[in-house]
Amino acid sequence: MNLFTRLKEGxxxxxxxxxxxxxxxxxxxxxxxxxxxxAMISADIGLELSLEIIDRLKFEINSLKIDSVHEAYTIFKxxxxxxxxxxxxxxxxxPKPWVTMVVGVNGVGKTTTIGKMAHELRQSGKKxxxxxxxxxxxxxxxxxxxxxxxxxxxxxxxxxxxxxxxxAFDSIEAAKARDTDVLLLDTAGRLHTKVNLMNELQKIVKxxxxxxxHAPNEILxxxxxTTGQNALKQAKVFNDILGITGLIITxxxxxxxxxVALALTKTFGIPIRKIGVGEGLDDLQDFDxxxxxxxxxxxx
Amino acid sequence: MFEELSNRFDSIFKxxxxxxxxxxxxxxxxxxxxxRALLEADVNYKVVKKxxxxxxxxxxxxxxxxxxxxxxxxxxxxxxxxxGLMGGSTRQIKFHNNRLNVIVLAGLQGxxxxxxxxxxxxxxxxxxxxxxxxxxxxxRAAAVDQLETLGKSLNIPVxxxxxxxxxxxxxxxxxxxxxxxLSLVIIDTAGRLHIDTEMMAELKEICSLSKxxxxxxxxxxxxxxxxxxxxxxxxREVNFSGVILTKLDGxxxxxxxxxxLDVTGVPVQYVGVSEKPDGLEVFHPxxxxxxxxxxGDIISLVERAQETVDLEQNKKLEKKIRKxxxxxxxxxxxxxxxxxxxxLSDLLAMIPGMGRxxxxxxxxxxxxxxxxxxxxxxxxxxxxxxxxxxxxxxxRIASGSxxxxxxxxxxxxxFDTMKQxxxxxxxxxxxxxxxxxLRSLSPF
Numbered sequence: 001m002n003l004f005t006r007l008k009e010g011x012x013x014x015x016x017x018x019x020x021x022x023x024x025x026x027x028x029x030x031x032x033x034x035x036x037x038x039a040m041i042s043a044d045i046g047l048e049l050s051l052e053i054i055d056r057l058k059f060e061i062n063s064l065k066i067d068s069v070h071e072a073y074t075i076f077k078x079x080x081x082x083x084x085x086x087x088x089x090x091x092x093x094x095p096k097p098w099v100t101m102v103v104g105v106n107g108v109g110k111t112t113t114i115g116k117m118a119h120e121l122r123q124s125g126k127k128x129x130x131x132x133x134x135x136x137x138x139x140x141x142x143x144x145x146x147x148x149x150x151x152x153x154x155x156x157x158x159x160x161x162x163x164x165x166x167x168a169f170d171s172i173e174a175a176k177a178r179d180t181d182v183l184l185l186d187t188a189g190r191l192h193t194k195v196n197l198m199n200e201l202q203k204i205v206k207x208x209x210x211x212x213x214h215a216p217n218e219i220l221x222x223x224x225x226t227t228g229q230n231a232l233k234q235a236k237v238f239n240d241i242l243g244i245t246g247l248i249i250t251x252x253x254x255x256x257x258x259x260v261a262l263a264l265t266k267t268f269g270i271p272i273r274k275i276g277v278g279e280g281l282d283d284l285q286d287f288d289x290x291x292x293x294x295x296x297x298x299x300x
Numbered sequence: 301m302f303e304e305l306s307n308r309f310d311s312i313f314k315x316x317x318x319x320x321x322x323x324x325x326x327x328x329x330x331x332x333x334x335x336r337a338l339l340e341a342d343v344n345y346k347v348v349k350k351x352x353x354x355x356x357x358x359x360x361x362x363x364x365x366x367x368x369x370x371x372x373x374x375x376x377x378x379x380x381x382x383x384g385l386m387g388g389s390t391r392q393i394k395f396h397n398n399r400l401n402v403i404v405l406a407g408l409q410g411x412x413x414x415x416x417x418x419x420x421x422x423x424x425x426x427x428x429x430x431x432x433x434x435x436x437x438x439x440r441a442a443a444v445d446q447l448e449t450l451g452k453s454l455n456i457p458v459x460x461x462x463x464x465x466x467x468x469x470x471x472x473x474x475x476x477x478x479x480x481x482l483s484l485v486i487i488d489t490a491g492r493l494h495i496d497t498e499m500m501a502e503l504k505e506i507c508s509l510s511k512x513x514x515x516x517x518x519x520x521x522x523x524x525x526x527x528x529x530x531x532x533x534x535x536r537e538v539n540f541s542g543v544i545l546t547k548l549d550g551x552x553x554x555x556x557x558x559x560x561l562d563v564t565g566v567p568v569q570y571v572g573v574s575e576k577p578d579g580l581e582v583f584h585p586x587x588x589x590x591x592x593x594x595x596g597d598i599i600s601l602v603e604r605a606q607e608t609v610d611l612e613q614n615k616k617l618e619k620k621i622r623k624x625x626x627x628x629x630x631x632x633x634x635x636x637x638x639x640x641x642x643x644l645s646d647l648l649a650m651i652p653g654m655g656r657x658x659x660x661x662x663x664x665x666x667x668x669x670x671x672x673x674x675x676x677x678x679x680x681x682x683x684x685x686x687x688x689x690x691x692x693x694x695x696r697i698a699s700g701s702x703x704x705x706x707x708x709x710x711x712x713x714x715f716d717t718m719k720q721x722x723x724x725x726x727x728x729x730x731x732x733x734x735x736x737x738l739r740s741l742s743p744f
Contacts, residue, residue: 107410139446228342228524256526
């Protein structure tokens, strides 16, 4: 299901609320801005950013001398889309193997996302390998193995409790030996507040770089769309320690609007690479800023 | 935006404290800040509105205004209201002795149901139950393996059947539990979206046939505004009786706890505080409120200390300090006791007033590990008489512990200072009760 069609089928109280104000197309005042503010906060965009956006919007509307609510609303959405649109795209795969490491807190959907990414890459004819560097959570290795089978990807693992950096190292060496195009490395979910576990991530990267300086080419942070303002703290710590190159927003098929993504791109300037909109193999989609905004607030 | 809720309140109340008496305007301002703070803690927008209106009304009553210490009164008021909203008092889970008890866990994907199931099983086994874990998540790859692995490591039986549907598995598991005369069945269900009608129907079916005594809704402490929609829908479908708030060991403020309670009327029962199987604690609304308000969580700290600290050993230690024969070995033992209590940063965050100060300091837990390694690389004699450690020995200790000679020097110097301090303390203590002096010496 496309994010955009989901929007049309699903939600949304906020949409109808705004629509009713916008639809009336009378002269707009505080009521208009208040409903936008409420809609943004309810979407997890966060208070500070919401207020800041309102300020910018007011300025824009005044300087452009706009008097139709409809137009104002379009400007509002364009503004959000611009905030979401961070372009940094190393889309080619020149160095071989291209190594993508996937990190995040517990339960955001890292392993499932890797499965979907593997599927997408396989569809485009790439040789893919999955490396099971989540050696901590019970059943994690098995879970990734199943995804490797489903997507006909190669698979490298050690036993549960093994050193994650050693699995990462093995995976890259295997990927080189087997002429793999893309290696996707799964890591254990960890709360960003656990110093030891964050150090472990740093160690994984260090071990990888020692032998393969170009890797990891991408370090993707997976963020659950249901997450509130804590996502900013997560991103800050992960980014400080690893240098995150991209975001993946998952679980957008629920009722959570994923507004925290906006706060993330705005604060850290990290691009959103993919969005997860379902549990199926094909439910990992490219990110389009305007689609995303429309899904949050509706298309009128 | 990174400020903690407690920071906010601290600054608000500092503002209030500076004034003798509150005016209506002061209170409105404080309430506005309370609102803002709660929103930053991910409490749902509507719940915040309701709560702040309530606080404002209460505060405007004569009680606070006429008080000599309005700031403190306001703190107490907000604290009381928060506590009230989060449950007021904690409910005791009661099971029947003469028949099989059933618990069902439900929630969104990735909220931590499987881990929570294992934690609950361990928790209730400690209370004398004979639990059975049932793997009803047939959707997520390897979910069954995960529960099986957890069960095996805890030595708790797990019922699974990869060829059956979840509803059937639940049914068969109940039969199995009766046959094996187990006392408690914990059913782990698949994560599902509250708007997925098919999956919600399945959950309802599992619940209606297993007639659970408790249905726990498992929610991630990091959940944002959407917590209300999810909880409301789950509550409408299966009418859950308790909430387990997971991943509270992170730095999420857990505003979801307030939101869920407000829309469903169901309080948080347990909180997940680590990935380890024993990382489940009973939820204390007043503690959570204190924590949110930046008053620290001293009760949890004391409890944790009581669980882990060896009293006998401490008495011996006290004697040694008094006689001034405290050695590096004793220092090491002491260190290990502190380490047992959990990460230093967690402990410090529980101390009232520390939450705010810690904001910008990195607590390096590995510093303790370094000291431990250095002492472990010393011989017994060296630990008793550190004065014999010369350059040669220092080099050996440094390379043995993977540190540098500077690190070793630093530790020896610190230890020396500590002993000097103890000596002085003993002198003072000689005059007016030793215990008091000793207590003031301990950093914890």
